[in-house]
Amino acid sequence: MSDDFLPRAAPPPAAARPAPSWAKKPPPKPKARPTGKITVRRYAAPRDPHEHARKIAENVLDAWYRSSGGSSIDVPLGTVAGLSLLRNVPGLPDWMLNLQPEELPQLLKEIYLGHWAKRPDLINRAIRLHDWAWNPDPDKQQLRAVHAVTRAAINTGLLDLTGHDDPCQRSEVDVLSPLLTGLRHKSDKKWRGEYHTPACVTDLMANMTVDKDFARPGMTIREPAVGSGTMFRSVAQRLRDLGLNTHDFHWYGNDIDSLSAGCAAVNAIIWDLGPRCLIGCADSLAPDDDYAKTRAEAKEAFEQRDRYMETASTIVAWRRALARLDELMPSEGNAA
DSSP, X not given: OOGGGSOOOOOOOOOOOOOOGGGGXXXXXXXXXXXXXXXXXXXXOXXXXXXXXXXXXXXXXXXXXXXXXXSOTHHHHHHHHHHHTSOOOTTHHHHHHTSOGXXXXXXXXXXXXXXXXXXXXXXXXXXXHHGGGGOSSOOHXXXXXXXXXXXXXXXXXXXXXXXXXXXXXXXXOOSHXXXXXXXXXXXXXXXXXXXXXXXXXXXXXXXXXXXXXXOOTTOEXXXXXXXXXXXXXXXXXXXXXXXXXXGGSEEEEEOSSHHHHHHHHHHHHHTXXXXXXXXXXXXXXXXOSSSHHHHHHHHHHHHHHHHHHHHHHHHHHHXXXXXXXXXXXXXXXXXX
């Protein structure tokens, strides 16, 4: 029989070697994770608000893709849009940073619902930005990415741009435009023909065309390719510089892309364009009787809001009545 089929003999033991010097040192102790509350980082924001908005977009994009959030760009966009609707009250940023990932959808739903009670037409137009938050069985990995996006946006100073009580200060910049264009794939932007006008250009156009002789309360300002509303922002700021109120004007914006129209609707609330602002989502080249479809959709949204509010009020009234009845007529078990 050949030796190849026999078990090999164990090799002789090797001579003992001295252990190297580095092996004699004990391994370093792992650093303990902080157990206290997380606080907002101090971020040295650029003086230019537009540069600041671009930095927020960069950090949000980095957080989303590092966390493997997926290809649904409406999720990070809707997260930042929802946070932009908040006012920067003391302690709020720190409180949000300490929320768990599974708590963030409820926060965003409450934010959007709070504004839906006032402007159901605009919140309905932005449905693509927040409908994901109503998913009863959300993806855990996506929630972790939303958590990372929230922290990135707050730590980069989002509420320093959008959280002011003064609408003029909130209107200094469009925080959603650089994020939307950053999330779009290059080929996607090309076939859509989506190119957002830079703020410096829209500001120049507004300053050149809008003056006291031109702007009259009650006039209509239209934008057939509104995008995220950058042109509206520039005109609104120009009107305020002239001592005029944006609520005294009619604003009609339209875009064929639902995400862009949703961003414009949220920005209309942030910039406080007023109750006469309508945002549509349709083909501007198609025949339309003075935004008839957009007007009809807005009217339907307000009627639906009124029905829901009336139903909610009735339910609350009945519950109060039943609770009062229980107090006046306790059951036999409670009486005993």
